[in-house]
Amino acid sequence: MGFWSTTLIFFLAGVVASLSLRLCCNRGPSTNLFHLTLIITATVCCWMMWAIVYLAQMNPLIVPVLNGEK
Amino acid sequence: MADPSRGRSGGCCPPMDLMRSEEMQLVQVIVPIESSHLTISYLGDLGLLQFKDLNADKSPFQRTYANQIKRCGEMARKLRLFREQMTKAGISSAAMADTWTHVDFDDLEIKLGELEAELVEVNANNEKLQRTYNELLEYKLVLQKTGEFFYSAQSSATAQQREIGAHQVGIGSLESPLLEQEMSSDPSKQVKLGFMCGLVPKEKSMAFERILFRATRGNVYLKQVQIDEPVTDPVSGEKVAKNVFVVFYSGERAKIKILKICEAFGANRYPFTEDFGKQMQMTEEVSGRITELKTTIDIGLLHRDNILKNIAHQFEQWNHLVRREKSIFHTLNMLSLDVTKKCLVGEGWCPVFATSQIQDALQRATFDSNSQVGSIFQVLQTGELPPTYFQTNKFTTAFQEIVDAYGVAKYQEANPGVFTIITFPFLFAVMFGDWGHGLCLLVATLLLIIREKKLSSQKLGDIMEMTFGGRYVILMMSVFSIYTGLIYNEFFSVPFELFGPSAYACRDASCRDATTEGLIKARRTYPFGVDPKWHGTRSELPFLNSLKMKMSILLGVAQMNLGIFLSYFNAKFFGNSINIWYQFVPQLIFLNSLFGYLSLLIIVKWCTGSKADLYHVMIYMFLSPTDELGENALFPGQKMLQLVLLALALISVPWMLFPKPFLLKKQHQERHQGQAYTMLHGNDNSLEVEDNGAHDHEEFEFSEVFVHQLIHTIEFVLGAVSNTASYLRLWALSLAHSELSTVFYEKVLLLAWGFNNVFILIIGFVVFIFATIGVLLVMETLSAFLHALRLHWVEFQNKFYEGDGYKFAPFSFTLLSAEDD
Secondary structure, three states, X not given: OOHHHHXXXXXXXXXXXXXXXXXXXXXXXXXXXXHHHHHHHHHHHHHHHHHHHHHHHHOOOXXXXXXXXX | OOOHHHHOOOOOOOOOOOOOOOOEEEEEEEEEHHHHHHHHHHXXXXXXXXXXXXXXXXXXXXXXXXXXXXXXHHHHHHHHHHHHHHHHHOOOOOOOOOOOOOOOHHHHHHHHHHHHHHHHHHHHHHHHHHHHHHHHHHHHHHHHHHHHHHHHHHXXXXXXXXXXXHHHHOOOOOOOOHHHHHHHHOHHHOOOOEEEEEEEEHHHHHHHHHHHHHHOOOOEEEEEEEOOOOEEOOOOOOEEOEEEEEEEEOOHHHHHHHHHHHHHOOOEEEOOOOOHHHHHHHHHHHHHHHXXXXXXXXXXXXXXXXXXXXXXXXXXXXXHHHHHHHHHHHHHHHOEEOOOOOEEEEEEEEEHHHHHHHHHHHHHHHHHOOOOOOOEEEEEOOOOOOOXXXXXXXXXXXXXXXXXXXXXXXXXXXXXXXXXXXXXHHHHHHHOOOHHHHHHHHHHHHHHHHOHHHHHHOOOOHHHHHHHHOHHHHHHHHHXXXXXXXXXXXXXXXXXXXXXXXXXXXXXXXXXXXXXXXOEEOOOOOOOOOOHHHOOOOOHHHXXXXXXXXXXXXXXXXXXXXXXHHHHHHHHHOOOHHHHHHHHHHHHHHHHHHHHHHHHHHHHHHHHOOOOOHHHHHHHHHHOOOOOOHXXXXXXXXXXXXXXXXXXXXXXXXXXXXXXXHHHHHHHHHHHHHHHHXXXXXXXXXXXXXXXXXXXXOOOOHHHHHHHHHHHHHHHHHHHHHHHHHOOHHHHHHHHHHHHHHHHHHHHHHHHHHOOOHHHHHHHHHHHHHHHHHHHHHHHHHHHHHHHHHHHHHHHHHHOOOOOOOEOOOOOHHHHHHOOO
């Protein structure tokens, strides 16, 4: 599971969520756009959070140093 | 609305719910006076029209319906009296019946008047009876105690007399007091003493005694007996501890003095005779009357309770009706009376979509009131700023309130509420990342949501009310906390290997240098969230601090950019190209050439694994931009890029500052001139032109506009730095949260576990639970909430949000019942 493949998963999840919301509650164009905005914002937020943490661990400058006998 | 290109559908994008406030219009309603009441009532049911006060210059007493309002006030007072009496009698009013029996306003007024008179009379009677009853009780006590006292005094007197007699027999006794001998031997010299008895409150008894003593210069004999149980004072009706007193005095003047003192001390006096026979008779008489009165009082109370129960049955309905009528007359008072006195003219704001509904309500009212003339509904043109109205549902309301608490959006301004729905709980969760805690919050808020119907109908406490109101906010917060908790890999601070094996392993089989050199990255990066191996290692904190700090900056820059883009949408919507070119563009450039670049550096550093010092790069980008970067270089051409970015940032500051005021001035002059010419043409729509003219004739103060722009620029430039720094609170709070939960887990739960004792384990567990709930789930939630709030109000909203609108407050009966008490 590399960076791009997981990103793709996030993207697909966003698409699936917005499609299903569109199919479940279709309440006119302005509401649909509102729902779409919410889902895009949520997906982007979640993806950013994940991507930041993933990237930070990709090339570690410091590594875990175990806490030995206390 | 004066400018149609501004109002209708805006400039740029397809309409979105909640993004822009509802389009409003100023309307005029002309209602014939005979159907006015019904019209207002129907409009109140609809609740989509906000009336303007057209009689603002008149005092409340000068208005048309002042009298009716007074009547309503009087009725409300009566209802309050009933409610008071009902609570006193412990009768709760029945819930409002679903079926409305129609009650006429005038009938209700008469009925309430009658009921009040009856109730007052019954109460007065009862009070009188109660007072007599209490007096009799006191009297009985006085009779009892004083009787005892007199009896004992008399028996001791006779005993003494007998003793004296004995003494007299044996003369010779030297000890026999001379005086007593004299007194007893000479009864003709005895003075007739008067006496008085009654009850005095216990706390005043000492002072009472002293004053009596002083006033009569000691020529008084006072005897007090304490009563064990407090008695009900006939005057005040309160339970008071009292003393029975008997006071002996001599002379008429002393009597007058004592009477006055008794009065001053609130001491109730009661007649008493020395004669035993009469005493017995009186006691009997008093007891008889007491029982008699008791039954009378009971019957009276029963009667009163019956009246109150009848009232309670319909109380809510009446209350509702009176409140409704009052609000109707209040609204009618805002309408102005036509010169012919045959119709009322009202003006108000309503959403454009409600036009047909309002017209329909007006028609129904005309029809139902059998009015000869219909009402007139027309849209007015105005340059005034309409109120802001967002149609929210139960989910979006709480988020919109978060935004409104900062400031109500200007009419049709981009509403940060749309993004707040996601970003607010998200930023909260960044600070509250623990999926165990998130689950607890989720369960709590789900309980609220499941019992939503029941809870919304009943009255809750202050804190509970607030929590209930924000239940969907908390729901979102908990869902995002679970997500960020999974990313942080913390479940009550314990990591789990949920998404595959850790990326780190020992360098060799012996694992000798794991505590000195550390582990080595042996597999692919942990696919989701923080690697579980980090937990409890010595390098955990440096790693997490660096990660969270950088994450805060990245998230902050992203959100601030979103804010700046929203300012673009605002400018586009209002057709304000000056704001786009001389505010939005330089702002975007400035922020991104500094902090956008920093974000880029962070990401590049992560991707390449470079050891460059970002602080150094950023600081020397300003101090000596032409120097070589040396080992801190992250990518080729970085120096060139930095120079360009620095130049852009430097250019964008004057770009923000200077052009806008000058362009505004030019624009103003052009408009001014153009108008002078067009005035001559339009005779047909002179009203509108006049209206616009009045609006534009405002003096254009260049210096003021310039200073305003200066402040705005300085705020943005300094804000870019301080706001980015402000986002570091995300790091600080999330660090505090994870450290606290680690402490509770390790120092409480694991410590208790280590003792291998069930008892200690239970104590440790209980302490852990309370600490988790009290500190982490309540206090930490609050603090993370407040910090997320601040990040939205200040760092996000100051990029685009004016927030100087005013809220649409329609005349509505549903709102009326919500804000009762």
